[in-house]
Amino acid sequence: MAKHRSPNPPRPADMPTGVAAGRVEGGSRAGPEHRVLDALIGRWLTEGHTLAGAGVAAAPILASDVYEWEPGGFFIHHSAYGRVGGIDVGGTENHRVESGERSLRRVG
Numbered sequence: 409m410a411k412h413r414s415p416n417p418p419r420p421a422d423m424p425t426g427v428a429a430g431r432v433e434g435g436s437r438a439g440p441e442h443r444v445l446d447a448l449i450g451r452w453l454t455e456g457h458t459l460a461g462a463g464v465a466a467a468p469i470l471a472s473d474v475y476e477w478e479p480g481g482f483f484i485h486h487s488a489y490g491r492v493g494g495i496d497v498g499g500t501e502n503h504r505v506e507s508g509e510r511s512l513r514r515v516g
Contacts, residue, residue, distance in 0.1 A: 438481030442505045445484065448475045458492065467493030478502070483515065 454471040471490025478485050482505060489498035502515040 436482075438505075442481050445505060448484065449477060450475060454488070454490065471497070 452473040452475070454469065454473055456469045457466045458469065460466040469490065469492050471488050471492075473486065473488045475484055475486050477483070484503045484505070485500065486503065487498075487500040489496075491497065504515050
């Protein structure tokens with residue numbers, strides 16, 4: 409009976425992997441102005457409707473939004489997916505917290 413060989417055989421612990429890992433010392437740390445935004449972090453359901461316009465009816469909105477801190481605590485990642493009317497919509501964006509402010513700024 410033939411033995412199956414794993415495509416990634418185990419490596420000795422002292423063999424370099426090509427991946428650097430470790431802790432960065434002396435870097436900036438998130439401050440209390442960042443912690444205020446912890447209230448946003450989590451999974452949210454968004455419901456509403458668009459506003460009717462000239463010859464355009466209002467459309468229902470139903471979406472799922474996820475807000476999570478990026479490593480380091482200086483950026484918030486936001487992903488949203490759902491429907492506006494009969495159209496599937498979605499995307500992601502990142503926000504940074506401005507030092508000394510209690511608000512987000514969109515990155516990019």
